[in-house]
Every structure is written in C-alpha cells, then in structure tokens.
Amino acid sequence: MSKQAYKLARKIHRLFNDKQITDILKLSNLTRYGDEMPEIYVWINSNFSEGYIAIENIANYERADREKFEQRVSGILSGRFQKYAVVSSELIAGDSFILFYFEDTFTSQRLYIKDNMNFLKEFVSDDKHALKLSKDLTWHADVTAHLSIIARTRAGKSVFAGRYLARLMLLQNWVVEYNSAKYDRYVKEFNGQSDPIKIVERAEYWCTIMDNRLREINEAGKEKYLEMNDMPDIAIFFDEIGNLNASLESLDKTDKTLKIMNRWINAINKLSATGASIGIHIIAISQFATKEGFLPSLARVNCSDAVIMLGGAADSASERQYLMSGFADMPKRRYDK
Structure with a gap:
C-alpha cells in the first residue's frame, strides 16, 4: 500500500471497534x-x-455467513466512508480469515465515448486480447473466451456491443462479425446476417473455420492459438437471440424436414465448447437469460464466466440465477442505464 492508502486503511480499521x-x-x-x-486487517489499493x-x-x-451479513458490514462503513460497499466475501485458503471485498460505488467508472473510430483509439490496449469495458474493468479474452450481455429493450446493449466493443476489437486487429435477428446498422457495418437461416449457416461456417484452425495448431505442434503468429482473435456477435430462437422454432413447425433449431444448437454448442482454444469468441446478446430467450444449456454454461447485465435485467434475482448463480440472492438494488 502507498502511504496515503495506508492512512486510509487505518481510518477504516478504527471503525471496527x-x-x-x-x-x-x-x-x-x-x-x-x-x-x-478476532484480528482485523484492512487493505486498500493505491487509487482508493x-x-x-x-x-x-x-x-x-x-x-458471518448469514444472509445479508455483507450489508451489515457495509453499514459500518459510514460517514466519509459511505461511498464504500461490500460486494462479496469469502474464506481464504486455510480458513483463517474471512475477506470482505469492498468497492467505491459512488464514483462512476464509465467510459465516455463519441461516435467515431478515432475517439476509440485512446481505449486501445497494448495487449490485443484485453478489451477495456470501464475504467476499472477489463475483459481478458485470452483467459475468459466468451461474453454474455443481458439487458432489456432500450437499455443500450446493442449500442455498447456494436458501437463500442466491436469497433474497439477492429482497432486491436480482431476479425469481427455481427449477426442479429433484427436487422440494424451493426449487421451491415460488420458484414453479418439477419435472416435466421443465414445466421445458423454462419455459425456452421465458423465451425469449419474452427476445425481448420485446430488442424493448423496441431500440425505446428502448438497447444493454443496464442502460440501462433498469424492467428488473430475472431469475435462473433449473436444479437437478439430470443428473437432468433422464436424464428427458428417457427421455421421448424412450417417445415419439419428443415430441423434448423437442431442445427443451431449443435453449431453454437460446438463453437462455445471448443472455440476458446483457437481464438473464436462468442458475444451472446439477449433481453433475457432464460432457456427460451438465450442460448441452449451447454452454450449458456460456456458463456457464463463473463457476464454483463444492464438495467432491469441486473435488478432481477430470478434473471441472475440463470447466468450468475452466486449472485441470485443479492439484495434488491436499482441499476439504471
């Protein structure tokens, strides 16, 4: 800790009398x-x-494991320390201490951007696999391959994904494709598809690319795409998945020989299960995280390590349980845009 951080930690420590x-x-x-x-220790980072x-x-x-206990600890952080709130807790290895992690919840960590590529250059990372999501949050795609974004209508999920994330990926030399069951500007900008059958065909196409990459990696005697010199990251966006599922089911009812829903399930499961090792990253976007409104079970599990929930979706405990099981019992809070 820096000298200033140490002084602040001592002041917080004195609250626990x-x-x-x-x-x-x-x-x-x-x-x-x-x-x-019990012994009590407090640590805080250099930027407080x-x-x-x-x-x-x-x-x-x-x-200390009782329900709402974290909020009781947060209540002690009063006065000038009211901006801090406990967000999670755990036992350390050896079970000798209980750690209560707190964050500054008053200070906004949002990035403010303009609608042009030049303005995004300041957010480009030296590590091409690292994508900055906010001032204090970075998605390391080489560690956690896939990302899920759940938000209600008008919460800004497509704007965040298309206007910011996809464009930032291009600046970091990624290959980007944006597919959405609702035709919008990002489908056209990033050479995607909006027709349900063509979206499934694109998923199957990327499965063939995945197989080819696996073969190249094996022939080169490597284990992962990160060890290859000429193998860029590939981001495949699937937006409006609930709409896509409904359209595919309707097509299957119209033509029972088509079996387009089974083709979608097989392709997305294969991509989510194996794509991580060859640099294919799925960004799955929907209004709801339920089975009907989101990915099939296997793909949903593979895409649950990195999750962004915005607005009303983040407010709902029943919504969080599908993708963020450990956070289903969080106290009710209001999350605006």
Missing part, C-alpha cells in the same frame, strides 16, 4: 475470561477504489 465487533456483527466469542476478539477487510475466523464463520 469492540462495540461493532461484539454488539453489531457479533463475531466475538464469549469465554469465561471475557470476550475473545477498492480493497478488503480481513476478519479472523475464530470459530465464528457460521455467524
């Missing part, structure tokens, strides 16, 4: 000699945006 630990959090242990108090509070586990974890 005997009264708070014993009466509010109830993490002390009553013995015949008096109350046994996030940190953690470490509370010793003295056989008190079952009390």
Whole structure:
C-alpha cells in the first residue's frame, strides 16, 4: 500500500471497534475470561477504489455467513466512508480469515465515448486480447473466451456491443462479425446476417473455420492459438437471440424436414465448447437469460464466466440465477442505464 492508502486503511480499521465487533456483527466469542476478539486487517489499493477487510475466523464463520451479513458490514462503513460497499466475501485458503471485498460505488467508472473510430483509439490496449469495458474493468479474452450481455429493450446493449466493443476489437486487429435477428446498422457495418437461416449457416461456417484452425495448431505442434503468429482473435456477435430462437422454432413447425433449431444448437454448442482454444469468441446478446430467450444449456454454461447485465435485467434475482448463480440472492438494488 502507498502511504496515503495506508492512512486510509487505518481510518477504516478504527471503525471496527469492540462495540461493532461484539454488539453489531457479533463475531466475538464469549469465554469465561471475557470476550475473545478476532484480528482485523484492512487493505486498500493505491487509487482508493477498492480493497478488503480481513476478519479472523475464530470459530465464528457460521455467524458471518448469514444472509445479508455483507450489508451489515457495509453499514459500518459510514460517514466519509459511505461511498464504500461490500460486494462479496469469502474464506481464504486455510480458513483463517474471512475477506470482505469492498468497492467505491459512488464514483462512476464509465467510459465516455463519441461516435467515431478515432475517439476509440485512446481505449486501445497494448495487449490485443484485453478489451477495456470501464475504467476499472477489463475483459481478458485470452483467459475468459466468451461474453454474455443481458439487458432489456432500450437499455443500450446493442449500442455498447456494436458501437463500442466491436469497433474497439477492429482497432486491436480482431476479425469481427455481427449477426442479429433484427436487422440494424451493426449487421451491415460488420458484414453479418439477419435472416435466421443465414445466421445458423454462419455459425456452421465458423465451425469449419474452427476445425481448420485446430488442424493448423496441431500440425505446428502448438497447444493454443496464442502460440501462433498469424492467428488473430475472431469475435462473433449473436444479437437478439430470443428473437432468433422464436424464428427458428417457427421455421421448424412450417417445415419439419428443415430441423434448423437442431442445427443451431449443435453449431453454437460446438463453437462455445471448443472455440476458446483457437481464438473464436462468442458475444451472446439477449433481453433475457432464460432457456427460451438465450442460448441452449451447454452454450449458456460456456458463456457464463463473463457476464454483463444492464438495467432491469441486473435488478432481477430470478434473471441472475440463470447466468450468475452466486449472485441470485443479492439484495434488491436499482441499476439504471
């Protein structure tokens, strides 16, 4: 920690006095000699945006694991520290301490952009696999291959994906294709398809590219595309997936020999399962994360490691459980655009 961060950490540490630990959090242990108090440590990063509070586990974890306990710890961060809120907690390896991670939730981390490619150049990363999503959030596509974006109508998901993310990928020398069941400007700009059958055919086409890349990697004696010199990242956007699913089911009812829904399921499952090792990244976009409104089960699991939920979708616990099972029981909050 820097000197300033250390001073701030000490001030936060003083908030957790005997009264708070014993009466509010109830993490002390009553013995015949008096109350046994846990050790407490606080760490905060150099720009004061996030940190953690470490509370010793003295056989008190079952009390700290109660529902809403994280919000109780957040309540102690009052006064000038009210901008900090606990966002998650965990036991460290060895179970000796409970870590409560907190973040500055008052200061906006949004990126403000203009509608032109030149303005995006300031967000280009030296690491071509790293895509900046906000001031404090970066998507490392070489670590987490696929991305899911869930948001209601008019929440800005297509604008974020097409106007910002896809264009930023081009500036970082990615190959980009934008498919959407609703024809819009990004389908035309990034050479995609809007017809449901053609979208499925494009998914099948990328499966053949995937097989060819796998063969090239094996012939070169490598394990991943990251070890190849001439193998750029490929981003395939699938927008309005709920609309796409409904259209494919309707086509199957009209022509039972078409079996277009099965072709879609097979292609998207194959791409999501194997694409990570050869540099194919799926960006799946929909209004809902349900089975009917989003990807089939296998693909949904493969695309659940990196998830962005905007507006009303982030407000809904039942919505979060489909893609972010560990966050389904978060307290009700309002997430605006």
